[in-house]
Amino acid sequence: MSLVTIDRRNGLAYVTIDNPPVNSLGRSVRKNLLLACTSLAADKEVAAVVVSGKGRNFVAGADIGELGQTPSEPFLPDVLSAIENAPMPWVAAISGVALGGGLELAMACHGRVADRGARLGLPEVNLGVIPGAGGTVRLPRLVPMADAVSMITGGKPIAATHALDIGLLDRIAQADLIRCATALAQELAQKGPPVPTITRPCHSSDKIDWEAVEKQMKQKSRGAVAPLEALSSLHTAAQAPASEALSAERARFLRLTTSEQAAALRYVFFAERAAGKSLRSHDTPPVDLRQVGVIGGGTMGAGIATALVLAGSQVRLVERDAPVAEAGRARVAQTIADSVKRGVLAQGAAKAAIARLSTGSDYAALADCALVIEAVFEDMAVKRQVFSRLDAVMPAEAVLATNTSYLDVDALAETTRDPARILGLHFFSPAHVMKLLEVVRGRETGARALATGAALARLLGKVPVVAGVCDGFIGNRIMAAYRRDCEFMLEEGALPQQIDAAMQDYGFAMGIFAVQDLSGLDIAWAQRKAQAPSRDPSARYARIADQLCEAGRLGRKTGQGWYDYASGAAKSDPAVEAIIQAEQARAGRKLRSFSAEDIMARILGRMQAEGAALLQEGISESAADIDVVMVTGYGFPRHKGGPMYLAAKSSSEGKDA
Known part of the structure; x- marks a missing residue:
């Protein structure tokens, strides 16, 4: 040719x-x-x-x-x-x-x-x-x-x-x-x-x-x-002169192509292209995505519905009653209107997208949808009830998905007659913007459901990463692990603002404590309380975050969390430092000073250890998938390549030495 x-x-x-x-x-x-x-x-x-x-x-x-x-x-x-x-x-x-x-x-x-x-x-x-x-x-x-x-x-x-x-x-x-x-x-x-x-x-x-x-x-x-x-x-x-500028440009280009950052960025590029490869390794066709149901019109449900209508799907959004469903419609409409205002969406396309959305409170209206995505409150009992109701009205060939970010997909599948059609589709907020989609493969999730997850990712322009079932899947499990270690560092002498500053200097847009304040401390608190009965009593546990929540400091939405937001900006708070100091005394640990390098070495080490465990347990299909999750969904600096990339690079350099 x-x-x-x-x-x-x-x-x-x-x-x-x-x-x-x-x-x-x-x-x-x-x-x-x-x-x-x-x-x-x-x-x-x-x-x-x-x-x-x-x-x-x-x-x-x-x-x-x-x-x-x-x-x-x-x-x-x-x-x-x-x-x-x-x-x-x-x-x-x-x-x-x-x-x-x-x-x-x-x-x-x-x-x-x-x-x-x-x-x-x-x-x-x-x-x-x-x-x-x-x-x-x-x-x-x-x-x-x-x-x-x-x-x-x-x-x-x-x-x-x-x-x-x-x-x-x-x-x-x-x-x-x-x-x-x-x-x-x-x-x-x-x-x-x-x-x-x-x-x-x-x-x-x-x-x-x-x-x-x-x-x-x-x-x-x-x-x-x-x-x-x-x-x-x-x-x-x-x-x-143009000739000099061309020569200077070429010299810069050639120098940069062999740089560490360029190598890391190429690695991430190819890792994203390879992500979800197992979803494409079979010939089973997906379900028709021209009509999709979404249950839940809150922040996440509305975001998923927005992504779908913008991609051309007809969406039926179901909530517990008509007023709440109408509030969900309003969230979708506002998000689309904001896109028009920013100039990223034409008015005609916005009107067409809104026209593809219908809302209501009747589950029976979902019967014509080949895929239904549940995005209700992160509570196992509530989600099990939703899946039980869906199983009663949905045709046998329909695929049912949960947007849970932590809960056991297999436990949800138990409420249905055919667990093969159940999978997790963990979107990231804002769902119409964030590129990552964790496709959670349950113990009995079938090929058709997985093929549907892959097709949905293609439709929405997202990067699909396959995860097995565990608490938090890939990304949230790693984040929970290094968040715990950051709280351990507080017990050992560090302060929230020190840890956040170290992470920002490393390349993160925000530090872990600022992130918690933005998303709300009550989310992780509820998860910790749910895990409390099965927690190993001998395992180390930091109580600082729990005490903040008990004091009503739930983050930006309450004006106080790890930081104080009375002025609008995040300010360190003596009240938080007092809680930390009290816990340091209670824990009786020897206090030490932390440099930015100490903090990042600790965070990276925790990420890498948890990533290795995910691979050993078969939760993640590859180390590259873990890096894609952390870079695309959790703010790990892209030009660093990801925690597993850095671990492999360090190991290789150690062998060469």
Whole structure:
């Protein structure tokens, strides 16, 4: 199969990149693209060239498997230079996505046309690198510098309409993309020799306070270096001649590809792609997801319903009575309205999503749903009652799922006639935003239910990780383990603000105590009380959190938790320190001082030990799955790779030493 084809028609050439599944710019594609460019440059009969991608996408980027390897010729900058300096204009016809090297290719062309639904971006920072084929130099010659900074340091793709507004696109195709690109190519050919993008002046950056942006970015990136390197590269592009800026960009790119952060980010990228592999290893079809039931209209239930209607499913939301069901509808409507207000959802799409939602209190109305997801209060008795009622009204082929974050899925399945159709679907809040979905495989969960979990993850654009049944599954079990150890550290001389500061300095957005205050201390308190009868009396147990709850300090929602929120911001509270000091005295432990390094070594060690136990017990299918859970759902800094990645890396380095 030829990866790049040329079709000459009516004085034009149509170059098509055909490298499924996403037309990545691997070595063979680069080689064939350069050959095509050389061939067309010598063809006097060709007045202009239209380049496109076969299939859904233009070009989704470089071959990620080549990152970190010794670069091989032809190098992408050389290929793009040949296109940019071609004697006739090249026009990029962009369908689907133009990302990374794909957008750099489009910017090296002399004109750009896209489908209305296309997305364009330079997401290299998400892999610990920066654009390496002129992205930081060409983009600010096409769009305002502020937009270039946002796109490259943030790494998020933009919609075609936005790209047109800022000058990245010349046109949006209203109908046939290739026909629209052909028209532009003919127009450019009539204007004479093409003007290389690189020869254009860089957009003014006078309004950018580079030092202020750098300071803000340091805080936001939490230790990730690629965004700061990208900013420096853009600053160079604004000041230096294009040739110098290109050389500086390439040097940065090559240096970053071999960095520890880039290696960790590539690991997470591939781990996410492999997640849920066992769900795809059988041929059993899932149930139809065009109509899904949700029981519970609280924060989580409404979030799940929102995710589903936005993905195109009809949703029937059931609550205990009509007023509560209507409150659930209002939560969904408000969430969607907020998305419209932020500009991430069009008004028409919002109205269509809301129209797909119906609410009520009758379980019988769910009988036409092939999947029902329970998201009621985290109480075993309440959930068992829900499943018993569902089992009475749902057809035998329907799949029933629970959104529990801790409870025993097998115990819930016992309330039904066919446990094979029961599984856990642990969403993370906000459910319409968070990418992680723990698919909990019960003792008797069948292939059809698991296939449905995988199909749902695909529908919602989530990363599915399979977990076995245990208290807290993967993520909450690990978090509970290191939270306990953090409370043990309080008994030994640390303070909440010290531990939280150490975690933030390491790269977490929030420390464990601030997280507890945000989610509510009563959630874990209820879990601890439920476990109390079976707890080993000889096991170490810290009582500080229980005492806070008993005092009514349940977190932000009560204005007090581990911190005081009277001023709006989290402030350390002498009352909390008094409780800690009293417990230190009661426990009779020798107090010590803790450095940030001591704290993080303790937290990481606890995470890794619990992860090893999850693997040994068969709860998690792989160490990489554990890292995906911790990075995607629990705020572990992505550029660190995950606790199990770090453990394996440390073990490998120890052997090498």
